[in-house]
Amino acid sequence: MRRAVAGIGVVGVLLAGYIGLDIADAAPGLLTTSPLPPPPPTETPGTRTVPVVPQPTISTSVAPPLPGLAGDGEAPSARGVEEALGTILDLPALADSSFVVRDGQSGAVLLDRDGGDLRVPASTTKLLSAAAIGRVFKPDERLRTRVVSGVDPGDIVLVAGGDSLLAPDKGDPTAVSGRAGLGDLADQVAKALKERGRRRVTLSVDTTYAAGPGLASTWSPTFQKLGLTGVVAMLGRSDQRAAPGRPSPTDPVASTRDLFAKRLEERGIAVTVSTAEAAPWPETDSSLGSVESAPVRDQLALAMTESDNALAEILARQAAFRAGSGTEFAQVGAWVVAQVAALGIDSQGAELLDASGLSRDNRVTARLLADVLVLGYDGAHPILRTALDGLPIGGLTGTLADRFDTPGTHDAAGRARAKTGTLTGANALAGSVVDDNGRLIVYAGLVTGAGTIEARAALDRFVAAIASCGCR
Numbered sequence: 001m002r003r004a005v006a007g008i009g010v011v012g013v014l015l016a017g018y019i020g021l022d023i024a025d026a027a028p029g030l031l032t033t034s035p036l037p038p039p040p041p042t043e044t045p046g047t048r049t050v051p052v053v054p055q056p057t058i059s060t061s062v063a064p065p066l067p068g069l070a071g072d073g074e075a076p077s078a079r080g081v082e083e084a085l086g087t088i089l090d091l092p093a094l095a096d097s098s099f100v101v102r103d104g105q106s107g108a109v110l111l112d113r114d115g116g117d118l119r120v121p122a123s124t125t126k127l128l129s130a131a132a133i134g135r136v137f138k139p140d141e142r143l144r145t146r147v148v149s150g151v152d153p154g155d156i157v158l159v160a161g162g163d164s165l166l167a168p169d170k171g172d173p174t175a176v177s178g179r180a181g182l183g184d185l186a187d188q189v190a191k192a193l194k195e196r197g198r199r200r201v202t203l204s205v206d207t208t209y210a211a212g213p214g215l216a217s218t219w220s221p222t223f224q225k226l227g228l229t230g231v232v233a234m235l236g237r238s239d240q241r242a243a244p245g246r247p248s249p250t251d252p253v254a255s256t257r258d259l260f261a262k263r264l265e266e267r268g269i270a271v272t273v274s275t276a277e278a279a280p281w282p283e284t285d286s287s288l289g290s291v292e293s294a295p296v297r298d299q300l301a302l303a304m305t306e307s308d309n310a311l312a313e314i315l316a317r318q319a320a321f322r323a324g325s326g327t328e329f330a331q332v333g334a335w336v337v338a339q340v341a342a343l344g345i346d347s348q349g350a351e352l353l354d355a356s357g358l359s360r361d362n363r364v365t366a367r368l369l370a371d372v373l374v375l376g377y378d379g380a381h382p383i384l385r386t387a388l389d390g391l392p393i394g395g396l397t398g399t400l401a402d403r404f405d406t407p408g409t410h411d412a413a414g415r416a417r418a419k420t421g422t423l424t425g426a427n428a429l430a431g432s433v434v435d436d437n438g439r440l441i442v443y444a445g446l447v448t449g450a451g452t453i454e455a456r457a458a459l460d461r462f463v464a465a466i467a468s469c470g471c472r
Contacts, residue, residue, distance in 0.1 A: 001229045019191060027045040066071075076435065077472055085101075097110075100444050104441055117365060120446070124318055131376070134300075136322050145159065148286040150204070155202050160209055163292075164183065165241070167181035185291045186264050205257050206281070208263040224250070228309065229356070232313045234253075254396070296315060296383065303315065304419060306398055309358055309397065336352055357423075370430070373442045377432070393417055406457065412464040412468075418432075422456075427447045433467045435469065436469070441466050443462070
């Protein structure tokens with residue numbers, strides 16, 4: 001009897017907690033009142049179950065254009081697309097929405113329903129950030145974390161270089177998250193110190209590279225606590241990445257520094273940790289060791305697959321810093337818009353206050369998202385293209401792992417890729433799908449006001465209809 005009573009009590013506590021989250025718009029339900037700014041996003045990454053499968057490479061800007069995957073005669077028509085989507089666009093969940101559909105090969109506009117309206121893009125913001133980042137970094141560029149000798153004898157400095165995915169010990173040369181390891185770095189540094197007769201050092205950290213605030217003022221203070229984003233810093237560990245329900249440290253730099261000190265001590269070096277910012281150190285003959293990350297393009301693809309908000313912000317901030325822009329969140333967002341415009345894309349009216357899409361004050365159009373996608377598939381922008389190849393696959397990977405699994409949506413499973421976007425009261429989906437004729441179709445949809453469950457279901461039906469119609 002006591003066990004039964006206890007069990008009922010536990011269920012009651014859980015139910016009460018859920019009702020509280022429901023009322024606060026932190027979980028979907030009948031009691032949700034929307035919007036309640038700034039509500040937490042409901043987007044969560046799924047389990048990655050298969051390797052990245054690249055989309056067919058096509059051309060949209062080079063002349064002469066490449067032939068269609070199934071022949072030029074298989075090109076979709078605007079009339080065919082409109083007929084296929086007619087009943088779906090009338091769904092109640094899409095009453096307040098914008099949609100653009102384009103032929104991925106020719107770039108032809110197949111559907112534009114209020115595509116110029118400014119709306120909240122949520123995490124589809126990352127598509128614009130990827131385009132901007134690709135203008136700064138070289139395709140194979142990596143991020144280097146170094147340790148150098150300080151000004152005073154016995155001082156060493158851990159120099160943050162933008163890698164927030166350092167393995168806690170040995171690095172994995174096949175991994176993206178955890179390619180470079182603190183243990184590998186400690187091996188080099190301990191050996192160099194012993195060769196110089198040093199077995200006792202003071203360790204500090206240089207965080208001057210792309211320095212900026214850790215969290216945006218336009219984000220809810222609950223985002224970091226809930227694990228929806230990590231603190232934005234140029235030094236961090238792969239085992240401490242934020243995930244829903246698993247928050248990352250409030251000071252990732254200190255956490256990384258302290259573990260590196262431990263790794264040195266395991267190798268016979270006595271370490272005193274200094275919490276003060278490192279003093280300027282000599283540029284010549286000071287290197288004690290370094291490790292390099294996976295290529296930036298692969299990190300960006302990972303940020304896309306898993307909708308990693310902190311990683312997207314970290315990469316965008318570095319790109320903006322290297323380009324001479326400011327590193328405040330709004331400054332980086334403005335820089336992203338400017339870089340997209342520099343690619344020849346009309347970004348009039350677009351405004352970004354961050355690079356990840358967590359801000360509800362961001363505004364873009366479905367046309368802008370579709371333009372970036374078409375540009376990304378033309379083969380002339382390798383980093384953006386790799387990022388698009390890292391988009392989740394419908395029904396299989398990342399934030400689409402649990403999508404396209406209901407009646408009416410199965411046709412897009414396995415062949416649609418998209419960047420999802422989910423904030424309470426604002427849902428988005430932008431990506432590509434190979435239709436029944438083997439044609440690559442690009443789409444972007446921004447939905448306002450609908451519940452998350454209803455909006456996602458409608459967006460999935462929208463993409464499935466494009467995939468299956470042929471639309472000639």
